[in-house]
Amino acid sequence: MRKFLPMVTAIVLCGATGMAFAHNCPNEMKAIDAKLSTKPALSPEDAAKVSKLRADGEAYHKAGKHDESMKSLLEAKKILGI
Template structure:
């Protein structure tokens, strides 16, 4: 019973994060669309992190995706 509960927790937390990734990507895209004042290097880093987040999401690594997207959001001040 305990193993079943742990398995369900892992399953549902992964599913929840899977749905969070697209929302995080949309927030980053929306902020980038406003042409925020930032250096070209910072913008390139945000763009790279955003792309990494999408790639990781599609590969099923939602924890890695959320980390990359969180780093991008931090650089954007979100």
């Protein structure tokens, strides 16, 4: 039984990490919104892409697809330079 304790602990910690990232989506959206409120100098194409990625991120988050949400939101942040 003692042999399984480290393995079980590792599995629990991995699951907890996934849940922590799942709840980070709103923080990423807030960061994007804050940057957008400063009216950053973006090309019309980049502005449209950021808006779409932000909206997609929120939709994925609401659908429980947090990996996809974080991917969209992090791409939007990259374009914004944050």
